[in-house]
Amino acid sequence: MSDSPARPRPLGPDEEALVRAVVKVMYVLPRTIDADMAGDRQLPLTEYTALMHLSEAPERRMRMHELASACHLSLSGMTRTVARLETQGLVKRERCEEDARGWNAILTDAGLARLQESWPSHLAAIRRRFLRHFEGLDLAQLARAFERVGTAD
Amino acid sequence: MSDSPARPRPLGPDEEALVRAVVKVMYVLPRTIDADMAGDRQLPLTEYTALMHLSEAPERRMRMHELASACHLSLSGMTRTVARLETQGLVKRERCEEDARGWNAILTDAGLARLQESWPSHLAAIRRRFLRHFEGLDLAQLARAFERVGTAD
């Protein structure tokens, strides 16, 4: 907080409705998606996301901090996530060649297989629980608005 | 998962952009708002929300499960939240008259004062970090879409 705002204008009805709906989505959607994906071999959303980003990276490898920021996770959070994935054999870690402080997280073949096994239900959940409800709206415009959210100015 | 979807159509570019942007918002926005509100006397978002719902309830009181679902929290999560608020004197608990298993969480005067103290910065944060970016869009339409999110059909 830089300045303490004296009496900000209260929310109008539409604004309030939007805020409440989005807050609800933030709480409910991740759990819903997770639950939809909970087949035999549940892959939690965070771990799924990490595998996904790795699969899209050149050589299926990324530095820890890149991966963390791609997943919107703190670096320490990512350390632990990768550790979990490593014990399952889905990811391995290698020291970075050009900077021995750094590590690469690397998607293993098993990890790729696991991701491919999960993505259809992940994708279906996204469509069914989320995108479905935005049919007919201008998605690109909406995406631009959401991309700006969080920035102050 | 009831049925395993064979090969769902992959996301188009606009769909993908929207999903990524919304996911990012879900991770980043709560922390941003929290941080904006972190004045001297930080009131975490969950606790703020609980106080807010209580303040709007008749007699400033609600049953635990009502409050939990209003806040999109599990009942046990709400038990702990209310416990935290109680130790700060912002809420008190009373056995429910007509059903001695039940409890009412009741907003105290101190709680109301605290809420009134927090809401300007809360509101400002919401405007600045969120609503600001939707100017010119049809908020009501958007709200309706988000209200449906999470439901399957």
Added chain:
DNA sequence: AGCCATTACTTGCTTGGTCAAGCAACAACA
């Protein structure tokens, strides 16, 4: 060469949530 500031990551601790099990009060019924 030797030191210092910086960077990349990990670890310890705390917080805040879930789920499952427990407990007490109620409701329905023999």
Added chain:
DNA sequence: TGTTGTTGCTTGACCAAGCAAGTAATGGCT
């Protein structure tokens, strides 16, 4: 009136996240 099942909430065990402090490698700068 006791018994049996259900409901409302709490508690215990666990887990994933963040922050702050620690460690190790690097890159200037003298």
